[in-house]
Every structure is written in C-alpha cells, then in structure tokens.
Amino acid sequence: MRNFNYRGFMTGMASRQDKISILAFEIANTITKAANLLQSLSEENVEYLNKELLPSKGVQQLVSTNMKDLLTIVAHDKREDFAVFCREVIRFGDMCKDPQWHNLGRYFSKLDMDTVTHKQLRAEAEMTMQELITLAQHTSELYHEIHALDKFEKDYQRKIEALIFLKLSLEGEHVLMLESELKHQRKTVRNLKKKSLWFKRLEEVVEKLVDIATFIHQEISEAYGYDVGLTSSPRRKSETLGEAGLALRYANLITRIDAIALYPTSPSDNMRDALYNVLPPNVKTSLRSRLQAVTKEELTLSQIKADLGITLQWLVPIATNTKRAIQGFGWANTGNDLGKKSCGQKKIIRLQTLHHADKEKMDELIVELVTWLHRMISLRRSNKAFPPKTSKVHSSEEDKNLLEKVMQRGKLVPGISKSQEFGMSKKHVQRLSRSTGTSPHTQFKA
Structure with a gap:
C-alpha cells in the first residue's frame, strides 16, 4: 500500500x-x-x-x-x-x-x-x-x-x-x-x-x-x-430516454403493448383507452396521421401477430431490464449472491436497458407497434361482424393453437416477451415498415 x-x-x-x-x-x-x-x-x-x-x-x-x-x-x-x-x-x-x-x-x-x-x-x-x-x-x-x-x-x-x-x-x-x-x-x-x-x-x-x-x-x-x-x-445526435428521464415510462408502455398483443380476443375499450392515454403527445400526433393512411396490402391475422411478435421478442427483454435496473432490489437483498458465478447470468448494464435508446427511434417504433395493434383489433372485429364462410373454422382453430402454445409454456423465462410465439410460428415475417394503413373500424383515436 x-x-x-x-x-x-x-x-x-x-x-x-x-x-x-x-x-x-x-x-x-x-x-x-x-x-x-x-x-x-x-x-x-x-x-x-x-x-x-x-x-x-x-x-x-x-x-x-x-x-x-x-x-x-x-x-x-x-x-x-x-x-x-x-x-x-x-x-x-x-x-x-x-x-x-x-x-x-x-x-x-x-x-x-x-x-x-x-x-x-x-x-x-x-x-x-x-x-x-x-x-x-x-x-x-x-x-x-x-x-x-x-x-x-x-x-x-x-x-x-x-x-x-x-x-x-x-x-x-x-x-x-x-x-x-x-x-x-x-x-x-x-x-x-x-x-x-x-x-x-x-x-x-x-x-x-x-x-x-x-x-x-x-x-x-x-x-x-x-x-x-x-x-x-x-x-449524441438526439436525446436519449435516459437523458429525458423517460426510460421507465417507455418500459411500462412496451409491457402494455405486449399484454394487448397476447390477449386472446379483442381487448376491452378500457384496455385500449388506457394504452392510448399513456402514449407520449408526439407519438399520439404521429399515430393519428399513420392511422389515416391507406394501405393496399392485405394481411391475415396470423401475419400481423407474427410481425408484432418478432419485434416484441427482442424489445420486451430490454423493457424488463429497464424496470429491474431502475426499480432494483438493493444490496441487502442481493448481498449473499456477491462473488458467485451464476450460470450464464450477467449483471445488467445500461446498454441492455432503454437508458441509451434514441428517443426519436423509440417513438417511431412505438407508433409502428400501436399501428399493428390497431390493425389486429380491426381485423378481429371485422371477422367477428362478417365471418368468412370458407375460413371461419380455419381462423378460430389457428388462434386456438397459438393460444395453446402460450398456455403450455409453463413458467415464463424472466424478460422474455409473452407474445414471442407469434413470431416463431411463421417462417416468412413481414417487415415492420409495411404496417402503415388502417381498416374500416378505427380502434385507436385518430
């Protein structure tokens, strides 16, 4: 010394x-x-x-x-x-x-x-x-x-x-x-x-x-x-969520989106309103114009679920890490684990959270995800109001199989999106940027 x-x-x-x-x-x-x-x-x-x-x-x-x-x-x-x-x-x-x-x-x-x-x-x-x-x-x-x-x-x-x-x-x-x-x-x-x-x-x-x-x-x-x-x-070229003090707010928003994506039926009006109310003002503004756009592309319900699932599969763990890092457990609850080499587990660093996430990029991604939710809800309600004669049995059986896969997983792996099965069930995944558009029944405020 x-x-x-x-x-x-x-x-x-x-x-x-x-x-x-x-x-x-x-x-x-x-x-x-x-x-x-x-x-x-x-x-x-x-x-x-x-x-x-x-x-x-x-x-x-x-x-x-x-x-x-x-x-x-x-x-x-x-x-x-x-x-x-x-x-x-x-x-x-x-x-x-x-x-x-x-x-x-x-x-x-x-x-x-x-x-x-x-x-x-x-x-x-x-x-x-x-x-x-x-x-x-x-x-x-x-x-x-x-x-x-x-x-x-x-x-x-x-x-x-x-x-x-x-x-x-x-x-x-x-x-x-x-x-x-x-x-x-x-x-x-x-x-x-x-x-x-x-x-x-x-x-x-x-x-x-x-x-x-x-x-x-x-x-x-x-x-x-x-x-x-x-x-x-x-x-940095633009503000990050950590600098803006918004990392936890966006983590909770992602969790809400994931919960609605997993919902087996069309979510209630309260669920949709609750999601809309927590959206940042600039996201609401972008969402209104996005939902008013017209799309020529017809996607099935399973395709929309796949697009949502493939994104949420990598995004939800980041949101979960953010919550753990911000709301952490404190040294008194983890002191006995000090110095132990856990199997494959590593301490969370800021890059594994939303702390350094570019706010503009994050806002655009949230708009895309909510647009997918809008299309999914619209398609479900449209099918319910006008059930197709040829594909009614097939569609309900497909949803049933997807739901069974989720229910059979048992205990969830911490930090893994509940809706990731949707992304795994389809070989061909549509690109997220193709989500622009609307349907006859607007499910989010425009």
Missing part, C-alpha cells in the same frame, strides 16, 4: 471515527458496487459485450450501428460508475481518524496521469475483493437479523404489556419461550457483528477500498483503452 502521509492529505474536517459500526451498511453497499463493476470488466463479460450485446438487434436499432460509438458509450458508463464508487470511498476516508486517508480525491485524480506507479497486481486485488465481499455478505445477513431482532423485541414487549394489563403471571412457559427466542436472536446479531464490517476498523477497510479503486481504474483502461471515452461524454 502506498504512503499517503504527506501535506496534501493532512486536512479534512469530517467527523472522525475508529470502528465502522452503523456505517457498515453503507460500506457494504459500496463494496457491492465495486464487485459488480469488477465483474462487468472480466474477460468473459467484455467478450460477451463485444460479440453478443453490441451487435444485438436492440442496441443496433435503438442506440447506434457504429461500434466505435457504442464502445465509447460503454467506456463512459464504466467511468461514471467508477466515479460514483470513488466519491463514496473519499467520503469514508474523510471519516477516518488517521489523516493520511483524508482528501483521497487528489490521489484518485492522479491515476490517469501515472498508471505505472499505481499498478496493482491482479492476484492481490482479487484476494482483497473476495475478502471485502465476504464481509459484505455477513453485513447483509446482519441487516436482516437486526430487523428480525427489532420485530422480536416489539412482539415480546406487546405480549408482556398484555399480560400485565390482564394481571396474569409473567413466569409462564409461553413467556419463557419468548425470552429464549429473544435471547437467541440477540446472540445471532452479536455473532454477525463480529463477522461483518460492524467491528472492523474504518482505516483498515478504506485502505482495501483504495486498492480496489486503483485496480478497477486499471481494468477499465485495459479493457477500453486509456483515451476511449473515459474523460468526456459521448456525443
């Missing part, structure tokens, strides 16, 4: 402390961020990014087709995550009694300028990271057990007060059992405090976090280059 004991780090007015105590939960959160960031920089994840994620249809269609621009976006995201982590380490350093850990920002600012002096060995960094992960896991357990202890104590107190009010004995078997459970829970909490970050010295943990920060910076530089998007934001 390098020596920070020189004049530049001798100032700082934060509240000083020795043992971590209640800060344990905040530090465990910081360790989780570091572990996730390091995992995303592993050789396996970088290979997955370059070979599968960047060339994927969602990224290419909603973000950019330029691989250099995409790499710049990823590098910038990593740098932002790293900056958040460093700010937290700086804050903990300022809380240390030992002044050598004060104002760590000056040290971190020199990492870009001197990469040789601050070189960290991988084996040492991985061993340090694993040690911190173990402490964070025990701290996660402590978090839950403290809440359980609080519940035990409140229940015990209520029951004792009830016995006193009723003038009953406090020495019964039931009371003794409650006291025994409470004693056992207190012992569990004490033991976990010893195994977790709670009784650790703050300086000791901050030193390890600084080493990890140095190693993460090194990994980002080696993975994406020392001058690829690390110091400035990538230039």
Whole structure:
C-alpha cells in the first residue's frame, strides 16, 4: 500500500471515527458496487459485450450501428460508475481518524496521469475483493437479523404489556419461550457483528477500498483503452430516454403493448383507452396521421401477430431490464449472491436497458407497434361482424393453437416477451415498415 502521509492529505474536517459500526451498511453497499463493476470488466463479460450485446438487434436499432460509438458509450458508463464508487470511498476516508486517508480525491485524480506507479497486481486485488465481499455478505445477513431482532423485541414487549394489563403471571412457559427466542436472536446479531464490517476498523477497510479503486481504474483502461471515452461524454445526435428521464415510462408502455398483443380476443375499450392515454403527445400526433393512411396490402391475422411478435421478442427483454435496473432490489437483498458465478447470468448494464435508446427511434417504433395493434383489433372485429364462410373454422382453430402454445409454456423465462410465439410460428415475417394503413373500424383515436 502506498504512503499517503504527506501535506496534501493532512486536512479534512469530517467527523472522525475508529470502528465502522452503523456505517457498515453503507460500506457494504459500496463494496457491492465495486464487485459488480469488477465483474462487468472480466474477460468473459467484455467478450460477451463485444460479440453478443453490441451487435444485438436492440442496441443496433435503438442506440447506434457504429461500434466505435457504442464502445465509447460503454467506456463512459464504466467511468461514471467508477466515479460514483470513488466519491463514496473519499467520503469514508474523510471519516477516518488517521489523516493520511483524508482528501483521497487528489490521489484518485492522479491515476490517469501515472498508471505505472499505481499498478496493482491482479492476484492481490482479487484476494482483497473476495475478502471485502465476504464481509459484505455477513453485513447483509446482519441487516436482516437486526430487523428480525427489532420485530422480536416489539412482539415480546406487546405480549408482556398484555399480560400485565390482564394481571396474569409473567413466569409462564409461553413467556419463557419468548425470552429464549429473544435471547437467541440477540446472540445471532452479536455473532454477525463480529463477522461483518460492524467491528472492523474504518482505516483498515478504506485502505482495501483504495486498492480496489486503483485496480478497477486499471481494468477499465485495459479493457477500453486509456483515451476511449473515459474523460468526456459521448456525443449524441438526439436525446436519449435516459437523458429525458423517460426510460421507465417507455418500459411500462412496451409491457402494455405486449399484454394487448397476447390477449386472446379483442381487448376491452378500457384496455385500449388506457394504452392510448399513456402514449407520449408526439407519438399520439404521429399515430393519428399513420392511422389515416391507406394501405393496399392485405394481411391475415396470423401475419400481423407474427410481425408484432418478432419485434416484441427482442424489445420486451430490454423493457424488463429497464424496470429491474431502475426499480432494483438493493444490496441487502442481493448481498449473499456477491462473488458467485451464476450460470450464464450477467449483471445488467445500461446498454441492455432503454437508458441509451434514441428517443426519436423509440417513438417511431412505438407508433409502428400501436399501428399493428390497431390493425389486429380491426381485423378481429371485422371477422367477428362478417365471418368468412370458407375460413371461419380455419381462423378460430389457428388462434386456438397459438393460444395453446402460450398456455403450455409453463413458467415464463424472466424478460422474455409473452407474445414471442407469434413470431416463431411463421417462417416468412413481414417487415415492420409495411404496417402503415388502417381498416374500416378505427380502434385507436385518430
């Protein structure tokens, strides 16, 4: 560990402390961020990014087709995550009694300028990271057990007060059992405090976090280059959903569209109105003109379902990732999974969500999808009002088979569109741009 004991780090007015105590939960959160960031920089994840994620249809269609621009976006995201982590380490350093850990920002600012002096060995960094992960896991357990202890104590107190009010004995078997459970829970909490970050010295943990920060910076530089998007934001031609704060809203909108696409019959007026009401104003304007267009192309119900399904198949997982990333579960619920290599599962990064999706491209895609829904609903109602003599049995049997395929799937795979079977059931899929047009019965407001 390098020596920070020189004049530049001798100032700082934060509240000083020795043992971590209640800060344990905040530090465990910081360790989780570091572990996730390091995992995303592993050789396996970088290979997955370059070979599968960047060339994927969602990224290419909603973000950019330029691989250099995409790499710049990823590098910038990593740098932002790293900056958040460093700010937290700086804050903990300022809380240390030992002044050598004060104002760590000056040290971190020199990492870009001197990469040789601050070189960290991988084996040492991985061993340090694993040690911190173990402490964070025990701290996660402590978090839950403290809440359980609080519940035990409140229940015990209520029951004792009830016995006193009723003038009953406090020495019964039931009371003794409650006291025994409470004693056992207190012992569990004490033991976990010893195994977790709670009784650790703050300086000791901050030193390890600084080493990890140095190693993460090194990994980002080696993975994406020392001058690829690390110091400035990538230039974008138009606004993204993340910049506009609309990523979650569009994710929910996609989920609604997927639900209506799966609906076995024509959706109710309430379902259609609910979808229309949540459409962005500019999408509503484009939709009105789109629905007024005239099409010469006649498509069957199964063709329309196929077109919807093939798009929703790649779009719905992105919407699901967006919800998970924004509404996430927090470190306390995932702490025990830290450091475990799950089978094929990788941490979600921003490119797997709607965060970087081009707003103009997304709006156009929503218009296309809602137009398909309009045509599907119109065709269903038209067939219901004027059932064809020759194809009535065939059409109902076809819908029945499609529905049976959906119902037989059992449990859904998280993030997979419910309507993707429609795209898989047809070899020839119509292009989405052919969806312009209307039908005799307009189902969405124009």
